[in-house]
Amino acid sequence: MAAACGRVFGKVGRSLAEVPVTRRTGTVSYLVGTGSAQVSRRAYGTGGPGFRSRLVSGAAGGSGLLGCAVLLGGGLGLYQTVKFWVQQHQHLAQEEVQAVGGGLKLVLYQYKTCPFCSKVRAFLDYHGLPYDIVEVNPVMRQELKWSTYRKVPILMVNGQVQLNDSSVIISSIKTQLISKDKTMSEIINCYPEMKSVNENGKEVTEYNNKYWLMLSEDETTQVYPEKGMQKEEMKWRRWADDWLVHLISPNVYRTTGEALASFDYIVREGKFSTFEGFFAKYVGAAAMFIISKRLKNRHNLQDDVRQDLYKAVNDWVAAIGKKRKFMGGNQPNLADLAVFGVLRVMEGLQAFDDMMENTKVKHWYRRMERATLNHEGRQ
Known part of the structure; x- marks a missing residue:
């Protein structure tokens, strides 16, 4: 379920990032570009500077609040996915020890x-x-x-x-x-x-x-x-x-x-x-x-x-x-x-x-x- 949530947030984030935005703020773009944008690339496996620049633009423009919400949601989805993965592997490891x-x-x-x-x-x-x-x-x-x-x-x-x-x-x-x-x-x-x-x-x-x-x-x-x-x-x-x-x-x-x-x-x-x-x-x-x-x-x-x-x-x-x-x-x-x-x-x-x-x-x-x-x- 957590993995599915992550995929949904990813789709929303990508569709939002493709909306044209003309207003940018250089300082904010720099901070997000070296932090949140890189995390998003690892989370969704979308790569490429084009996607990152569009995502930065969305976060820094008129849809900044909504973009930040999407990033926050995507991060939450990623967290839940990783947590679920770790719990499953711990459970499997415990079962293996008990079996051995x-x-x-x-x-x-x-x-x-x-x-x-x-x-x-x-x-x-x-x-x-x-x-x-x-x-x-x-x-x-x-x-x-x-x-x-x-x-x-x-x-x-x-x-x-x-x-x-x-x-x-x-x-x-x-x-x-x-x-x-x-x-x-x-x-x-x-x-x-x-x-x-x-x-x-x-x-x-x-x-x-x-x-x-x-x-x-x-x-x-x-x-x-x-x-x-x-x-x-x-x-x-x-x-x-x-x-x-x-x-x-x-x-x-x-x-x-x-x-x-x-x-x-x-x-x-x-x-x-x-x-x-x-x-x-x-x-x-x-x-x-x-x-x-x-x-x-x-x-x-x-x-x-x-x-x-x-x-x-x-x-x-x-x-x-x-x-x-x-x-x-x-x-x-x-x-x-x-x-x-x-x-x-x-x-x-x-x-x-x-x-x-x-x-x-x-x-x-x-x-x-x-x-x-x-x-x-x-x-």
């Missing part, structure tokens, strides 16, 4: 430099799922005071369902994207919590089935068309959690210089107060340098922990092979996204540069980078 996210409103509670949080972001980004981020202060963790589960990542779905553990989050959301008839509450019941006490006397929480997608037989065949694909994906997702992630800290805190550089990055990207940031950078770096040595012994790593990182990454590349772009084939699967998410937290640090230079991971990594940035898994 399956109607899910997602809020991720995270530390940016946490490899498990990075896994979740890689998955959400690849699938083009919109989500909000709440950066948690790693010292006070006030952002999680509402939750009895105090670790990150946590993903809140529609403000009602809380998903804990990075692998549970990924499996749950992936299941929902495929089996749209299942509710998130139904899906999360398939990943029950199991609490136990480890060898150090500390209570730990584990989740059953967390590497499984809860799909029907037909859906499973569609997602994993070749024999062995599902087991391979699960194997390497578990490998990323149980082995690869434990190589990160010993490598990024390998020396005192690397520890300081790592904490400088953590403080810069994280949510710290000035005092907390200073304390974390220097005291935290020293502490993690010492802890990294204990982690090296706990996981039976070599004295040169870089060699374990190189071997792990090259084992991953060898498992993909030369005939596949990704472990998932032509598109990344959940194992690709998990490994990429873990390795990505080292970007900007010496360990990452050494890994890229001394292993065969570079081409796969850059393909994964493009796939997540371009949301290539968007449905």
Whole structure:
């Protein structure tokens, strides 16, 4: 309707501008000619100096009042047209977001430099799922005071369902994207919590089935068309959690210089107060340098922990092979996204540069980078 009004005003303006007028005022013609007349040309697409001069003459002559009214009306029509266009595109954009996210409103509670949080972001980004981020202060963790589960990542779905553990989050959301008839509450019941006490006397929480997608037989065949694909994906997702992630800290805190550089990055990207940031950078770096040595012994790593990182990454590349772009084939699967998410937290640090230079991971990594940035898994 607004567009139609604009066209009507345009026709009236053109017919009025063609009426001969003999009286002109030079000063007024100059002001209108550099302002209103140019706007009218853009609005109606009529162009040409002839039309502009006739319109200026009409505005400056005996029909000046009526001409100004026409200009005002045309401007109003243009405004309504633009407003209507913007509203329509906003509505379409909102519908697109809702369609992409399956109607899910997602809020991720995270530390940016946490490899498990990075896994979740890689998955959400690849699938083009919109989500909000709440950066948690790693010292006070006030952002999680509402939750009895105090670790990150946590993903809140529609403000009602809380998903804990990075692998549970990924499996749950992936299941929902495929089996749209299942509710998130139904899906999360398939990943029950199991609490136990480890060898150090500390209570730990584990989740059953967390590497499984809860799909029907037909859906499973569609997602994993070749024999062995599902087991391979699960194997390497578990490998990323149980082995690869434990190589990160010993490598990024390998020396005192690397520890300081790592904490400088953590403080810069994280949510710290000035005092907390200073304390974390220097005291935290020293502490993690010492802890990294204990982690090296706990996981039976070599004295040169870089060699374990190189071997792990090259084992991953060898498992993909030369005939596949990704472990998932032509598109990344959940194992690709998990490994990429873990390795990505080292970007900007010496360990990452050494890994890229001394292993065969570079081409796969850059393909994964493009796939997540371009949301290539968007449905």
